[in-house]
Amino acid sequence: MPCLSGDSGSGSDDEGDDYTTDDEVGWEPPVDVNDAGLSRSPSPELLFPDGFLEEPAKLPPACPPLLTQLDIQELFIESYPDSRAGAPLLSQTNFTSDHQRYEQGIGRKTNIWAPFQSEIDWRIAKWAKMRGPSSTSFTELLAIDGVCEKLGLSYRNVNELDKIIDQHLPSSRPPFKRQEVIVQGRVVEVYFRDILQCVKALYGDAEFAPYLKFAPERHFKDETKQEQLYHDMHTGKWWWSIQTALDKNAGPGRTVIPIIISSDKTQVTVFRNKSAYPVYLTIGNIPKELRRKPSKRAYILLGYLPATSLEHIKNAASRRRSVTNLFHTCMRHIVKPLEVSGSTGVVMTSGDGVERLGHPIFAAFVGDYPEQILVTCSISGYCPRCTIPRQRVGENTEPHPLRHLRSILEALQMVDEGAAAFVKACKEAGIKPVFEPFWANLPYSNVFLAITPDLLHQLYQGVFKHMKAWILEAYGTHEIDARCRRLPPNHNIRLFMKGIASLSRLSGQEHDQISRFILGLICDTPLPNGMSSVRLVRCLRGLLDFLFLAQYPVHSTTSLQLLTDALDRFHQNKQIFIDLEIRSDFHIPKIHFLNHYVEVVLHLGTFDNFNTEYTERLHIDMAKDAYRSTNKKDEYPQMTKWLERKEKIAKHESYLSWIRSGEHPPLRTHWIPPGLNTARTLKLTKHPSVNTVKIPEVIQRYGATFFRAALCRFIVQLKNPHLSGRRLEDAVDSLFLGISHVSTYHRVKFLQYDSLTDVFSTADSIHAQPARKDKHGKDVNGRFDTALVRINDSEFSLLDTRVAQVRLVFTVPEKSADYLFEGIPPKDRPRHLVYVEWFSPFGTHPDENCGLYKVSRCNVEGGRLASVVDVRRLVHSIHLLPRFGRIANRDWTSSAVLDQCPSFFTNLYSDRHMYQLFAA
Secondary structure (H helix, E strand, O other), rough: OOOOOOOOOOOOOOOOOOOHHHOOOOOOOOOOOOHOOOOOOOOOOOOOOOOOOOHHOOOOOOOOOOOOOOOOOOOOHHHHHOOOOOOOOOOOOOOOOHHHHHHHOOOOOOOOOOOOHHHHHHHHHHHHHHHOOOOHHHHHHHHOOOHHHHHHOOOOOOHHHHHHHHHHHHOOOOOOEEEEEEEEOOEEEEEEHHHHHEEEEHOOOOOOOOOOOOOOEEOOOOOOOEEEEEOOOOHHHHHHHHHHHHHOOOOOOOOEEEEEEEEOEEOOOOOOOOEEEEEEEEEEOOOHHHHOOOOOOOOOOEEEEEEEEOOOOOHHHHHHHHHHHHHHHHHHHHHHHHHHHHHOOOEEOOOOEEEEEEEEEEEEEEEHHHHHHHHOOOOOOOOOEEOOOOHHOOOOOOOOOOOOOHHHHHHHHHHHHOOHHHHHHHHHHHOOOOOOOOOOOOOOOOOHEEEOOOOHHHHHHHHHHHHHHHHHHHHHHHHHHHOOOOOOOOOOOOOOOOOOOOOOOOOOOHHHHHHHHHHHHOOOOOOOOOOOOHHHHHHHHHHHHHHHHHHOOOHHHHHHHHHHHHHHHHHHHOHHHOOOOHHHOOHHHHHHHHHHHHHHHHOOOOHHHHHHHHHHHHHHHHHHHHHOOOOOOOHHHHHHHHHHHHHHHHHHHHHHHHHHHHOOOOEEEEEEEOOOOOOEEEEOOOOOOOOEEEHHHHHHHHHHOOHHHHHHHHHHHHHHHOOOOOHHHHHHHHOOOOEEEEEEEEEEEEEEOOOOEEEEEEEEEEEEEOEEOOOOOOOEEEEEEEEEEEEEOOOOOOHHHEEEEEEEEEOHHHHHHHHOOOOOOOOHOOOOOEEEEEEEEOOOOOOOOOOOOEEEOEEOEEEEEEEEHHHHHHEEEEEEEEOOOOOOOOOOOOHHHHHOOOOEEEEEOOOOOHHHHOOO
């Protein structure tokens, strides 16, 4: 799922979640002592004595960047045994690429911008269709005297521009067709495209040519083949088994084209309850890293199904049956071309001009639970994949056989025996009596195996949503909200300063954010009625582990076992909610479907292949914006034409990029998922946030109490790494710093590179900024984040790091640096330094119930144990969860809790990278 972080990740160095004093001071209900027990703060743990630190300053300052995903240096690939699988046709002699075919269609001669007159003529057309205002507004702009002449435009209004697009830009994707369907006397319309031409358009797009997969593979971590890896669809068992079946039935040399279909009804208006029912299509040959980016256009709108509820049918049961049959009738008409092409094959040309004999085969359906029930003709309340009885749904992880496709098809064939026999046969098979489901005649397809997990609706908007409500009922809304207001800020954590109990209609992103800290709200708190909270904490931890593991972009044999163990822990401890009389049962289909997650990974690859969040995002472009472009009357012809024009503009932009580059994107002989090896880069701004900060101000405003002594110690140990004991102390005391000021930086960023878009994005950041006033003159609290700091340079593990609060990120004046680092080669001199205050080391084991490590402040005489380290030793920001005890101390505030609370839990759920680091 995407991260809605508290930090925007863009803009100036000082941006972030800034909370004024007014934000943190507000009315709260009084503490109910009778309900929660005596109010007390957690007792401080024993502090470590002087000298407990393993001499971090003795270590070399440089620290290599950490891998943020699975650290796989070598990937062992086992290819399909028959090398003819996915091979090009031997009979092909001419190779004409997608862009070359497009160039022939456009008839370009000398003008690179044709059919437009100039670059500005093209760019304004592109802006008007992709980013611009309404058609009326654009026409009014062009009607201003002199605008068209001075810009040299070849069109004077929207109609003329549309005429150029319609007549002179070739269409790379098929046009929409309209079909009428009569349902009990009422005519409804379905708009759709030729599905086979849509598949060819995606398969033949030049943008995807370097990355397409044509044959199944088995990926392993190394040559021992003990740890198998799963990510894209070609690494799963489905593709391998289908390839084997094609080799046996149709002959060798075939290319499997997995068809992924998604459908979901969506609102296109805020008022008037206007809906659209889009159906989307993509293919599994395109890697998931491309499919998940809307800008790559790897999904194509297959059609608009009728969104009617058939209100004219008065009988409710008859209306429900009619709606189901209408859906399958429309979908059967749309997918019918796959019946022959999937069995016999059809010649497909990829974007580089290479022809292969492709078999488009329905492989996966992406949708929420109501759509899954509709597609499989199942009965609501049951599992769409397996035969588990209704009374057993959600109770445990006991496996049940999958629905038997052959027996269900036999039941559907009973329609010729009369209505009574048909209904009885369907009831015995566990499905609704639907006349010819759309998947019944699709070759090599099993709709029940095609149903995929839905992380957004099943986990975040389903099981976790239930869990959050149960926890609020168990602990009370006032106490949970009070703890939410006292969490310290972090780049990956959104602070709910008004609590979470009163929120309504939460989105998946908001549930994602709540999942990152909810365990810390209750992990050391007994239940109000005196019952032990151990089972509840373990149940929540099991669900959170399952949720975070499910989001891995690459799964292995080990991670799938961890996924199974996490689900077992959830089921073993969920009885606590029945004992608390919060639930009477767990007959929730979304809980049951978690049992199928592992088998889906083995079968089709990881869940980001089928994330409904991607298609939810497509609703904005292909349904909502398309509807807004119309005059709201007979909207579907206008919507489809608007989309066709946008697709033509996008294709033309791709062609012009190819013309300017002079060649296709470089071919990749070996696709390695970006999730396998993704390094982060530490980044600071070119210029400091404050250029001159005097040493007394460093101590007063930034809280760097032992700044001089810590910097002296760092320099001495950098020059003389073998000094220790009394000799080290004497050298530190005798060093003369000779500096009166430093330059400070208020933010350290960790950038992550996306090789597909050639863009760096902010994956994490650490703030170290003192209190200030905002532009309205209000006081803004200071923010000094906590971070993981590497303390030695051995092979990296969690025990090689320590938690520290970053108080100051600085550089010394250049002239002083020459004096202080004299004798050290320029390449080894640290440029940016960090003043940190240490927390206690990680223990041998985390807490046995919540799985979190406990840390506390390390105090010394006169203050806190502190050091100066090289900025390259910062590994990652880390979120600390206060140990609230039975009742949260109402004197604590979010901005000051790191100073007010004596001990904390380390939050391993702040983001996926932190979770993997702690779980390793």
